[in-house]
Amino acid sequence: IYVPFSVDFLRSLFSRTLGLSPGEKVLDELTLDGVARYILSGKCKNIICMVGAGISTSAGIPDFRSPGTGLYANLQKYNLPYPEAIFQIDYFKKHPEPFFALARELYPGQFKPTVCHYFMRMLKDKGLLTRCYSQNIDTLERVAGLEGEDLIEAHGTFHTSHCVSFLCRKEYSMDWMKSTVLNAEISLLNYSHFVLLWMYFFLDIVFFGENLPARFFTTMKMDFPRCDLLIIMGTSLQVQPFASLVNRVSNSCPRLLINMEKTGQSEFGMGLFGFGGGMDFDSDKAYRDVAYLSTCDDGCMALAELLGWKAELEEMVKREHALIDSKDAKTKDKEANQSSRSTGAEAGKSDKTE
Numbered sequence: 001i002y003v004p005f006s007v008d009f010l011r012s013l014f015s016r017t018l019g020l021s022p023g024e025k026v027l028d029e030l031t032l033d034g035v036a037r038y039i040l041s042g043k044c045k046n047i048i049c050m051v052g053a054g055i056s057t058s059a060g061i062p063d064f065r066s067p068g069t070g071l072y073a074n075l076q077k078y079n080l081p082y083p084e085a086i087f088q089i090d091y092f093k094k095h096p097e098p099f100f101a102l103a104r105e106l107y108p109g110q111f112k113p114t115v116c117h118y119f120m121r122m123l124k125d126k127g128l129l130t131r132c133y134s135q136n137i138d139t140l141e142r143v144a145g146l147e148g149e150d151l152i153e154a155h156g157t158f159h160t161s162h163c164v165s166f167l168c169r170k171e172y173s174m175d176w177m178k179s180t181v182l183n184a185e186i187s188l189l190n191y192s193h194f195v196l197l198w199m200y201f202f203l204d205i206v207f208f209g210e211n212l213p214a215r216f217f218t219t220m221k222m223d224f225p226r227c228d229l230l231i232i233m234g235t236s237l238q239v240q241p242f243a244s245l246v247n248r249v250s251n252s253c254p255r256l257l258i259n260m261e262k263t264g265q266s267e268f269g270m271g272l273f274g275f276g277g278g279m280d281f282d283s284d285k286a287y288r289d290v291a292y293l294s295t296c297d298d299g300c301m302a303l304a305e306l307l308g309w310k311a312e313l314e315e316m317v318k319r320e321h322a323l324i325d326s327k328d329a330k331t332k333d334k335e336a337n338q339s340s341r342s343t344g345a346e347a348g349k350s351d352k353t354e
């Protein structure tokens with residue numbers, strides 16, 4: 001009989017799943033201080049950040065599942081059969097309007113990155129960030145300076161769009177999509193539904209029921225085995241396959257969760273189905289997982305302070321926000337000039353016709 005798994009592989013799978021053989025205890029204390037001392041020891045050089053909607057709430061973008069304030073609790077006006085339907089590919093193909101109405105409300109360009117986004121940028125600048133795996137489509141990681149190789153946008157992004165034709169694959173910019181879809185008076189078009197569906201074929205956003213980008217899977221295999229600190233922020237870890245990434249680091253790799261609530265703890269059956277055992281913050285076997293319950297911004301600032309980076313982080317946030325404000329002011333001036341010129345031209349035209 002051909003057995004496709006080696007005995008070692010099965011042993012390690014079972015012991016990992018059943019929590020029989022914990023890895024080495026790397027942190028001297030399961031606290032934020034312990035994590036900071038580990039970073040400062042110089043033994044930690046490959047940090048991966050896994051993030052979700054909770055890192056952008058302080059920028060003004062709601063998360064999905066927080067009771068009361070989360071997006072899924074506030075979609076009544078779209079008359080959905082259930083809240084997640086708005087991101088469900090089969091529902092979207094029949095009813096694309098709710099998604100686009102929401103996209104118009106949440107479209108990037110109106111929000112600034114948070115302290116937490118800039119903390120990740122500092123990890124990058126200090127040569128400590130292997131990569132940031134994000135579930136967010138708001139592009140704020142990019143605005144904060146994480147780009148290209150720094151970032152995996154696991155659920156896609158508003159940043160780019162592509163033609164789906166294999167022969168074409170032409171890339172379209174965010175501005176193109178914004179002016180074509182979001183500013184269009186779609187409701188006035190007779191064939192609005194078809195227009196919206198057509199636009200979907202361009203968006204680089206992953207809906208429920210669709211595959212994650214191929215890059216997610218290739219980099220994941222490379223990054224997680226050599227990760228020596230996993231920082232998880234602002235996510236309920238409820239959506240697979242993203243959530244199970246926490247189990248892809250080695251048994252000895254410390255995992256720090258900065259979130260308003262504890263997430264990612266093992267659920268009955270998860271391990272048996274191959275998703276691993278989840279996080280363990282509190283049991284008497286806990287040896288590597290730290291939960292710091294606070295906002296992501298406060299947690300990142302507290303960690304920065306312990307690392308001696310607080311002033312630098314504050315300065316970065318101030319400088320980058322001022323830069324964004326000044327760019328916004330220039331764009332607004334330009335738009336105001338253009339609209340006053342076109343109003344002038346219109347007035348001129350009507351003068352001549354009178």
Ligand code: OAD
Pocket residue numbers: 051052053054055057058063064065066070087135136155206207208233234235236237238239258259260261263294295296297
């Ligand atoms: P969720 O809304 O499921 O979880 C956000 C988490 O962040 C919750 O645990 C909150 O308690 C926490 N949180 C909120 N604000 C916070 C703050 N300021 N500081 C710290 N924690 C905060 O969002 P995600 O986990 O990102 O998928 O959701 C995952 C996926 O589900 C999304 O990418 C989206 C959604 O359906 C698709 O659209 C495919």
